[in-house]
Amino acid sequence: MSCGYQMGLLILRPCGEPVAGQCGSCGVGLCAAHLGAGECPSCMVMRGERNENDLTREAGARKDYYESYGEGAHFGDPAYFNAADRAALRPGVAGFAMGADDDNDYDPFET
Amino acid sequence: MSAAQRTKGFSPEAQEAIEARALTGAWELRRLQRVLGELTRFDETNEAATRKARNIMIWCIVLGVVSLIVAFVSFDDGLMWVWLGPVVMTALAVLFGMKWRGLKKLDLIDDFRKCLMPALRDLAQDVDAGKRIRVRMDLAGPVERKQISHGNVDPGRYIQVKETVYEDPWGEVRLPLVDGSTATLEFKAWWTKRERKYRGRAGKIKYKTKWSKKYSATATLLPAVERSWDEEGLRSRTDGKREKAQLVQKEGVTGARLERHWVFKGVGGPPGDAPPAKEVVGMLLRLFGAMRGGSEVAR
Numbered sequence: 001m002s003c004g005y006q007m008g009l010l011i012l013r014p015c016g017e018p019v020a021g022q023c024g025s026c027g028v029g030l031c032a033a034h035l036g037a038g039e040c041p042s043c044m045v046m047r048g049e050r051n052e053n054d055l056t057r058e059a060g061a062r063k064d065y066y067e068s069y070g071e072g073a074h075f076g077d078p079a080y081f082n083a084a085d086r087a088a089l090r091p092g093v094a095g096f097a098m099g100a101d102d103d104n105d106y107d108p109f110e111t
Numbered sequence: 112m113s114a115a116q117r118t119k120g121f122s123p124e125a126q127e128a129i130e131a132r133a134l135t136g137a138w139e140l141r142r143l144q145r146v147l148g149e150l151t152r153f154d155e156t157n158e159a160a161t162r163k164a165r166n167i168m169i170w171c172i173v174l175g176v177v178s179l180i181v182a183f184v185s186f187d188d189g190l191m192w193v194w195l196g197p198v199v200m201t202a203l204a205v206l207f208g209m210k211w212r213g214l215k216k217l218d219l220i221d222d223f224r225k226c227l228m229p230a231l232r233d234l235a236q237d238v239d240a241g242k243r244i245r246v247r248m249d250l251a252g253p254v255e256r257k258q259i260s261h262g263n264v265d266p267g268r269y270i271q272v273k274e275t276v277y278e279d280p281w282g283e284v285r286l287p288l289v290d291g292s293t294a295t296l297e298f299k300a301w302w303t304k305r306e307r308k309y310r311g312r313a314g315k316i317k318y319k320t321k322w323s324k325k326y327s328a329t330a331t332l333l334p335a336v337e338r339s340w341d342e343e344g345l346r347s348r349t350d351g352k353r354e355k356a357q358l359v360q361k362e363g364v365t366g367a368r369l370e371r372h373w374v375f376k377g378v379g380g381p382p383g384d385a386p387p388a389k390e391v392v393g394m395l396l397r398l399f400g401a402m403r404g405g406s407e408v409a410r
Contacts, residue, residue, distance in 0.1 A: 010237045
């Protein structure tokens with residue numbers, strides 16, 4: 001048996017190391033590195049413990065990306081990327097105004 | 112604290128990068144992250160020291176003017192020592208002005224720490240630890256050698272508008288990934304400085320400087336072996352107003368490229384904004400999503 005924890009952000013792949021135990025929440029077989037405190041990093045993130053270690057931070061970042069870019073669909077699913085992509089990209093570019101005229105801003109302290 | 116004191120304890124690579132205001136070469140991921148962390152620490156402390164020197168200089172000018180007025184008022188009383196105040200304040204203002212200029216010359220652009228470092232942290236789990244990341248970074252920002260145009264432009268309602276444009280392809284990072292594919296991130300900024308001369312409401316001649324920073328980030332994904340792409344799918348996932356997707360032939364394989372644009376603005380000094388790392392990593396996520404059959408490792 002090999003560790004079934006899914007690693008990666010762009011390239012999802014199972015860890016593949018020898019199993020040392022099972023995740024107490026989802027039951028997947030885990031290696032010593034991913035077993036941690038008896039749960040896989042993904043389950044720990046689901047419980048809100050995303051700053052426990054590097055693995056939970058990575059799993060937390062992946063959850064954020066996948067949820068904002070794919071409405072929770074699994075990476076690789078045909079439904080993964082959709083109209084939500086564009087919606088998710090918009091909030092960060094509020095200042096976007098290529099070529100816009102910015103002459104009308106009055107500054108009382110200008111010299 | 113001097114520049115040498117601020118880099119004390121830094122790795123030789125970081126010290127060299129600070130001096131050259133550039134970072135190049137082939138790096139192991141952890142080593143690259145460590146050096147970028149050191150550059151971040153330097154840049155943050157240097158920015159704080161620059162602000163402090165400027166503020167002290169301004170206070171010295173203000174106090175110099177006040178003490179000059181006091182000296183004129185007290186002159187009739189025969190108090191010669193009151194002239195000491197303006198002299199000392201002028202000397203201090205010059206000293207801190209020189210310090211401010213010196214510190215500004217050491218400044219690194221913020222883009223590497225605001226955009227590239229968080230993106231690298233998120234992508235770290237997919238980088239092949241056995242291979243090296245090729246990096247070319249110019250951290251000097253808008254300096255004279257990058258100037259591509261300078262001159263007066265149509266002033267519109269102003270008396271005169273002088274425009275200077277700097278082209279700054281500041282960064283290129285080539286990431287070898289665990290499935291054998293290669294992801295490349297390229298960053299290019301165009302800094303525009305507009306110095307306006309105009310007449311204020313009271314009829315006085317006034318000056319104002321505004322900056323804008325147009326930005327493009329390009330993500331390219333080259334698979335390890337020839338793969339087919341869902342080109343239509345990729346195009347449907349791009350934002351036509353600020354993104355462009357295309358397939359590219361490079362290094363014997365068909366890859367995909369996504370380019371995205373931003374604009375940032377600043378008054379007085381160059382804007383320190385950079386593209387959000389999430390949007391840059393999001394471009395690579397979409398490129399991977401358009402590769403038919405997924406990655407080699409995932410299969």
